[in-house]
Amino acid sequence: MKNLLGIDIDGVFNIMSYDDIEGDINKTPVVYLNKIIEVVPNCDILITSSWGNKNNKTTKALVNAGFKYPEKIVGVTGYCNGEYSRSKEISEWLNNFSKSEYYKNYVYIDDEIELFDYSSKNASRYNVVQCRADRGLDLEKSYETICRLQGISLKFW
8 A cells, every 4th residue: 555645845845944045945854755755665745835846846846956756746736716725635636636546644744734624534634744844844754754654653642
């Protein structure tokens, strides 16, 4: 069985800071993304960012920052009826996904958990690894992502 990893860009790979450069992907979070894929190779990637992926813009930016596995990117979400909800966007994408494979675990790396609801199947707040926008994907969040993709919960209370 495969796993689905949804990735946001701003606040995860494009770290928000005073010297933020629009459209710039930070290399350190990309190193961690490579490691996640190396540890959990049965993982597909869904871009869940408002960056979209028009003309492979997001994929190219990730590759330029050192991403080694662009073939793992299986899709990109779109906006749902003018409403900005990651849960709805992901659910719509999953409903339209035509591959015969299915996913065992769903994990989304994002800095804006408020864009997710509590009840969407396979796209709720419970599936989110929340990054700080000023740190992005770091070692701690990478480890949490790997654990969740392997079905391990880090919640002890």
